[in-house]
Amino acid sequence: MTAPTTRLPALARVYRVRAGVELKEFFRQRESVVFTLMFPVILLVVFGAVLDYDIGGGVSFTQYFMAGVIAAGILGASLQNMAIGIATERSDGTLKHLSGTPMPKSAYFIGKIVQVFAVTVATIVILLLVGVVLYGIDLPSGTQWLTFLWVALLGSAACTLLGIAVSSLAKNGRSASATVTPFALVLQFISGVFFRFDQIPTWMQTIASVFPLKWMAQGLRSVFLPEQLALSEPAGSWELGRVALVLLAWVVIGLGLCVMTFRWRDKADG
Amino acid sequence: MSTTPAPVAEQPTTPLDPDAAISVRGLVKRYGDRNAVDGLDLDIRRGEIFALLGPNGAGKTTTVEVLEGYRSRDGGDVAVLGVDPASGGRRWRADIGIVLQSGAGDSQLTCLELLTAQAAYYPDPRDPAEVLELVGLTEKARARGRSLSGGQRRRLDVALGIVGKPALLFLDEPTTGFDPEARRQFWSLIRSLRELGTTMLLTTHYLDEAEELADRVGVITAGRLVEVAVPAELGGRGQAPAVVSWTEDGARRTEATPTPTAFVAGLAARFPGEVPDLAVARPTLEDVYLQMIGQSA
Structure with missing residues (x-):
């Protein structure tokens, strides 16, 4: 037996390789690009053209919808993308294969985080561009950008972790898609994405308040809407402190669920 | 096949072979109350x-997946390249x-x-x-x-x-x-x-x-x-009698013999030219395998 003289590759190098793999896997797959990245853009184009009414104070619904559709875009890039993507990789043997190599386990998750980050940034940039060019959306200014940044970061962290956790419940990618996609759609209807949140029945508001999407949309409304519209929120304010708290709580819950449920192999595989 | 169920705490008979690529003693893997692997010993040389x-269902894949470090085991000693796969x-x-x-x-x-x-x-x-x-x-x-x-x-x-x-x-x-x-x-x-x-x-x-x-x-x-x-x-299989077959008087004849060369020489003497449809066969790997796993070929 020869003594091992060569060293294992450095973590940073493996992380870089995994990031490259995850970016190629996402951006080369037409379905994922269309459904995750372009779907919110299509929604913005259609809703902006159809529902361009004044919601008071000379603010158009499209300005209101901008906040919601960005929140929905983050949800798609993180929760939906992770739940479906990882469930697929678990059922087709990709995860089992990787866990049989000396790849450090952390590298898999680093790759996924880089993928979510890239898709989220791409979605937001395209949405802002389309909003400004087609519908004359007012961009945030000053400290609003800071709020934008932390809401997007916290929301996407919470939803990524939830997506990873949810992937373990599904049998395969298709069944993950069949449960997560309708769930996300319903959540979008009751969380103030497609309709003004203050016009949704109270009991639906209550349900929506359990999940992160409502809080992401609300935090982003504080970024895109003038201060006086905070009064028409059900709470009478943007509640930014509570937004941060709820999203942070979901980060903790999501992390706990991931640690408890993550499996490198398929359930059907014993 | 009748096998007496091995007690789980069965002591390994010989120690693991440190020079082997794979060495297994008394491997046990249970699923529920069934022993999928039931006291398996194995040495594979480098x-x-x-x-x-x-x-x-014989326990092939389960055994291999224990060796690969994918599955835990319920008993026995395993070394793969000198390392216990459970802690590899x-x-x-x-x-x-x-x-x-x-x-x-x-x-x-x-x-x-x-x-x-x-x-x-x-x-x-x-x-x-x-x-x-x-x-x-x-x-x-x-x-x-x-x-x-x-x-x-x-x-x-x-x-x-x-x-x-x-x-x-x-x-x-x-x-x-x-x-x-x-x-x-x-x-x-x-x-x-x-x-x-x-x-x-x-x-x-x-x-x-x-x-x-x-x-x-x-x-x-x-x-x-x-x-x-x-x-x-x-x-x-190496010692199994060979089966010599030929056609004589319009009928297919077979003879199992430990000395096929001598037997064929005898046949050749009896026939004027070629022995009709002469064939000498040893049991194939498939024949002995099917016999071993208890299905008749």
Whole structure:
């Protein structure tokens, strides 16, 4: 037996390789690009053209919808993308294969985080561009950008972790898609994405308040809407402190669920 | 087959062989109250190709997955390259290659990209382009993983398994779904890997494959290894009487004899010219295998 003289590759190098793999896997797959990245853009184009009414104070619904559709875009890039993507990789043997190599386990998750980050940034940039060019959306200014940044970061962290956790419940990618996609759609209807949140029945508001999407949309409304519209929120304010708290709580819950449920192999595989 | 259930706390009879690539003593794996692996002993030498044969449900895949570190065990001692797979870290994983029955999954990456990424996990990998050459996928270097045919996919799986330059390679039913020509190509690939000094543990349903490739074969039934031998000797095949058959007076005649040469010489003396329809057969690996696993051929 020869003594091992060569060293294992450095973590940073493996992380870089995994990031490259995850970016190629996402951006080369037409379905994922269309459904995750372009779907919110299509929604913005259609809703902006159809529902361009004044919601008071000379603010158009499209300005209101901008906040919601960005929140929905983050949800798609993180929760939906992770739940479906990882469930697929678990059922087709990709995860089992990787866990049989000396790849450090952390590298898999680093790759996924880089993928979510890239898709989220791409979605937001395209949405802002389309909003400004087609519908004359007012961009945030000053400290609003800071709020934008932390809401997007916290929301996407919470939803990524939830997506990873949810992937373990599904049998395969298709069944993950069949449960997560309708769930996300319903959540979008009751969380103030497609309709003004203050016009949704109270009991639906209550349900929506359990999940992160409502809080992401609300935090982003504080970024895109003038201060006086905070009064028409059900709470009478943007509640930014509570937004941060709820999203942070979901980060903790999501992390706990991931640690408890993550499996490198398929359930059907014993 | 009747086997007396082994007590789980059965003491290993001999210690693990420290020089073996794989050494197993008294391996037990339980599913519910059933012992899927029931006191299995096994030694695989360095540099050898060992084929594990056995019917579905005999404990083949379970055994291999314990050795690969995918499954925990309920009893026994196991050393794979001198390390207990249950505690094998990245260093240990760097020395083994695994070709799973299920393959390595779908991908949007090209063959070359997949191999290059896989190589980056190992301390001393092979050149990805050379590995593609070795498995005969050079012209598919820029084809995406998911666009390959079944046989090409399997060769890509093997390429992924060997790019890390493993000392020990696990091959779980590597040629299922291959056409005869692809299997012959695959066999020559395995032989060239042997020349590079790779130890291989192969599971297969094809007995001709085991006979063609393996230095030794082991037959596993009901969670135990019932025999280990070189393919030509399995089940007493080497000493089994040969069966001589010919046609005489319009009827097919057969004779089992331990001395077929003398018998045929006798036949030749009785017939003026050629002995009609003369054939001399030894039991095939398949014949003895089917006998061993308790199904009559």
